[in-house]
Amino acid sequence: MSGFTNDWVYTDTVKDHFMHPRNVWEDDTFAYDGFGQVGSLACGDQMRVGIVVSDGKITDLKWQTYGCASAIASTSMMSEIVIGMTLEEAYHLTPSMITDRLGGLPQHKFHCSVLGDKALRAAIDNYLETHGMDNPYKKNVAKIICECKGITDQQIEELVKT
Numbered sequence: 001m002s003g004f005t006n007d008w009v010y011t012d013t014v015k016d017h018f019m020h021p022r023n024v025w026e027d028d029t030f031a032y033d034g035f036g037q038v039g040s041l042a043c044g045d046q047m048r049v050g051i052v053v054s055d056g057k058i059t060d061l062k063w064q065t066y067g068c069a070s071a072i073a074s075t076s077m078m079s080e081i082v083i084g085m086t087l088e089e090a091y092h093l094t095p096s097m098i099t100d101r102l103g104g105l106p107q108h109k110f111h112c113s114v115l116g117d118k119a120l121r122a123a124i125d126n127y128l129e130t131h132g133m134d135n136p137y138k139k140n141v142a143k144i145i146c147e148c149k150g151i152t153d154q155q156i157e158e159l160v161k162t
Contacts, residue, residue, distance in 0.1 A: 010069065011103035013077075018069040023079035025050060025062035032062070034130070036122025038115050045071045049119040053127055058082050058090055063119070070109040071116075074098050078116040091124050091137040093117050095145075114145060114153065 010018075025048070032050030039046035045067030052060035061083055065075045078098050082090040095114045099105050128135050145151050 017073035017076040021076040034123040034127025036119040075116040
């Protein structure tokens with residue numbers, strides 16, 4: 001399966017992004033154009049993302065994550081991937097794209113990688129809303145969370161609501 005490694009083994013890339021995270025939001029002086037914040041009750045992780053947009057491209061991104069090594073490394077890698085992307089490209093970033101660039105995550109830690117792209121989409125949504133634009137990228141596309149069972153993020157969110 002794409003994005004998975006064995007047991008608790010972290011790749012050197014995951015370790016590097018955890019020990020030396022990139023684009024961390026270190027102070028409150030960061031002037032963002034769009035802001036997103038998400039959290040997971042399941043694992044207690046929380047993150048916020050701020051983006052700077054110029055000519056439809058993300059030119060800067062800062063983030064803060066309160067979570068485990070997998071969540072921090074995933075958010076750090078996400079920040080490197082999306083700088084320079086168009087809003088549409090960034091909006092459709094998936095957890096698998098992030099974990100593949102990390103060289104995989106332990107299967108039981110894959111869920112830690114799903115918050116970064118959600119916070120990013122929330123920041124893009126916020127940017128578009130505050131600039132009086134409808135979101136042309138928002139489609140009812142479910143992200144597969146469990147490939148073996150075919151469970152999507154939308155199915156999980158609906159179950160939590162009920």
